[in-house]
Amino acid sequence: MAGPLDQLTEAANAAADASERVAELAQELAVAAPELGSAMGHGAGVSPFLYLFAAFVLACFVGYYVVWSVTPALHTPLMSVTNAVSSVIVVGALIAVGVDTDLASGWTPLFGFIATVLASVNIFGAFMVTERMLAMYKKKD
Incomplete structure (x- = not known):
């Protein structure tokens, strides 16, 4: 097996x-x-x-x-990897938010902010799902 x-x-x-x-x-x-x-x-x-x-x-x-x-058994480790990828996306999005608008279009900070919010939701949601899945493996009292 x-x-x-x-x-x-x-x-x-x-x-x-x-x-x-x-x-x-x-x-x-x-x-x-x-x-x-x-x-x-x-x-x-x-x-x-x-x-x-x-x-x-x-x-x-x-x-x-x-x-x-x-398979469902691999879901929790893959969620951890997803969290790592999303954290890299947050770093890039924060850089986009701080871009000087003279060098970029006015849309860059807006899209950077949207990317930051969406990646943050993804990270926190993945942590919640991971916590819930790990709770399923704990012994009941």
Whole structure:
């Protein structure tokens, strides 16, 4: 019987394989899209937004399949990792809030504030879920 560490390793390997496939598909798209655009009569090719949007959609699919393949026993350790990632996001968002508006657009501090709030909600919510899951493993009196 595979232990939680083996299951986590399998999930990580599946995520790595999926991300490699996404990178391959993005590379194929990057090579084929200008040719496709010129074949359709558009001399300028495809806008860079389309490349970024395609990568975003592919990342959403990869994330969905990785998250739903996690067993419940691995949920608590993965929540801890999510907290660590969200804390890095909070640091970046706080930097964005403090950006001098002369150097950036006026939207940068606003988006930095929104990112700070959302990442903070994610961190505190993850701690609450983790605490509740750990309470399920405690012996009842």
